[in-house]
Amino acid sequence: MKTSILTIERIKEYLEQGKRFDERGLDEYRDIKIETGISKKAEGSARVKIGKTEVMVGVKLDVGEPYPDSQDEGNMMVTTELLPLSSDRFELGPPTIAAIELARVIDRGIRESKFIDFSKLCIKEGEKVWTVFIDIYSINDDGNLLDAAGIGALAALKNAKMPKYNEKTEKVEFGELTKEPLPLNKTIPLSITVHKIDNSLIIDPSKEEEDASETRLTMGLSEGPLFSSMQKGNSKELNIEEVWQIFEIAEKAYKKIWPKLEKFLK
Amino acid sequence: MTTKEKTFKRPDGRKVDEIRTMSAKVGVVPNADGSAMFQFGDTIAIAAVYGPKEMHPQHSQNPATGTLRCTYNMMSFSVTERIRPGPSRRSQEISKITEWALAPALKIEQFPSTVVDVHISIIQADASTRCAGINAAAIALAHAGVPMKDLVSSVSIGKLDKQLVVDVNKDEEDWEEGEGATDMPFAFLSTQDKLTLMQLDGNITPKQYKEAMELARKAIKQVYEVQKKALKESINEEQ
Secondary structure (H helix, E strand, O other), rough: OOOOOHHHHHHHHHHHHHOOOOOOOOOOOOOOOEEEEEOOOOOOOEEEEOOOOEEEEEEEEEEOOOOOOOOOEEEEEEEEEOOOHHOOOOOOOOHHHHHHHHHEEEEEHHHHOOOOOOHHHHHEEOEEEEEEEEEEEEEEEOOOOHHHHHHHHHHHHOOEEEEEEOOOOOOEEEEEEEEEEEOOOOOEEEEEOOOOOOOEEEEEEOOOHHHHEEEEEEEEEOOEEEEEEEEOOOOOEEEEHHHHHHHHHHHHHHHHHHHHHHHOOO | HHHHHHHOOOOOEEEOOOOOOOOEEEEEOOOEEEEEEEEEOOOEEEEEEEEEEEEOHHHHHOOOOOOOEEEEEOOOOOOOOOOOOOOOOOHHHHHHHHHHHHHHOOOOOHHOOOOEEEEEEEOOOOHHHHHHHHHHHHHHHHHHHOOOOOOEEEEEEEEOOOEEEEOOOHHHHHHOOOOEEEEEEEEEOOOOOOEEEEEEEEEOOOOHHHHHHHHHHHHHHHHHHHHHHHHHHHHHHOO
C-alpha cells in the first residue's frame, strides 16, 4: 500500500529536525549484506540486502552475433523484474517503466565505466562474441532497490566464471564453468542515489521515505571521484546549489560504504 | 576562451560553446491543441499536445491533480539504420524523463482528473533528440494554453576527450579519441536556473560536471530566445 499523507507529513517533520524514523543519519545507509554464488546454475550470482530491501542478481553468458558498431566486442543486457512476491505494489505483466528505468540506469553505470572488458569477450571478430545477461530480481522492496541492484550487479559480475566454449561445434557447453573469471576492469561504479524530501537530502530511503521523495539523483560513482552515469528521477526541480550538495553527499557516502563492499567487488 | 579551446576542432567546425543553427515553429499539427517543431541542426523534433482532457480509463484519474503523459518516439527512418517502429525500452525511458523534465513547469493541478498528452516524434536524428523533443514539447504546451510557471529549455553538453562542448551531434556522440565521448543532457526551467533533467553517459569528474552544468545554464538562454520567438510569431500570425 502507498504510504499515507499522514506518515509523509511526519517524515517531513522529522527530517526538518535532522531525524529519521529508524534513527539513522541523513547520509547513512542501512546495513548492507552481500552474498555471492546463490545459484549454482548461473555463471555468477549475488544477493544484496540493504536493511530489509533485498535483490537477487544473476549473470548468464551466451554466444551471439556482435552489434554492427562493435564488431570485436561482447554485448551486455540488463533486465529487471519487479516481482509481485516482493511487494503488493508490483503486478505480473510486461515490464513497467520503473523496471525499465532501473535496468537502464544500472546498465549505463556498468557500460560507461567500462567495468566489463568487452574487448576480451570477442570470440571471432564480426561473427561470434559473448553476451553478458545481467538479470535483476526484487525479492523484498523496502526502498532503494536502485542502489541494491547496482551493488548486486557488480557482485554477481565479480562472482561470474566463463562457461566452457566448444571451438569445434562453436557452441557453449552450458553447465560446465571454467575457472576463468569474467574480464573486468578496475573502475568500479557504485550506484548511489540521493533523494530530496522538502529541504532535506537523504540517502538510502526506506519505502516510506521513497514515497515522500520529491526527486532523486542516481550517480554511478567510482574512485577518483569519477562519475560514469547519472540520472535525475521524478519531477521536482533542483537548483544548482542542491546538485552540488548532492555530489558532496554521494562522495562522502561512497567513502563510507566502499570499505565494506570492497572485498566482494574488487 | 582559452587557447586550447580555440584550437579544439569540432567535426563540423563549430566553436566549443556554439549551438547548431536552431529553428522553431509553432502550430505544425493543426488537429492538436498545441504543437511545435524544434530543430538543432539536423535533429528535428515535432511535438503535439492534446488536453487537458478527461483521463481514460477512469481508474487512472487523479482527483487531486491532472496528469502529464509524454510519449517520445523515433520515426523508423530518422536514423541511418532503420529502427523498428513502436516503443522500445529506450523510448519508454526517454518518455518518462521528458515527463519529469516538463512537469515542474506546469500548473497541472488546476485540472483535476484530466490528462495532458504530449506526443513527441523525431523526424530526423543527429543526436540530442531528447533535448530537441523537450524544447518542442515545452512550446507546444504553451501553445496549447496549459498554464505554466515557466518554459523548459534543454541542451546537451558533451565531453570529447577532455574538452567540453555545447550541443552534441552524432559525429561527436561517437567520438573515440582520448577519453571518448561523454553525453550530458540538461533541462532547466528557462528563467530560473532550476534543473529538471540531468543525465550522464560516460566518464567525468564532479568538478568538470559542474563546468558542464554551467555551460548548459548559459546555452539554454539562447534556446529560450528561439522558443519565445516562435511563440510570439504564432500570435502575430493569428492576428
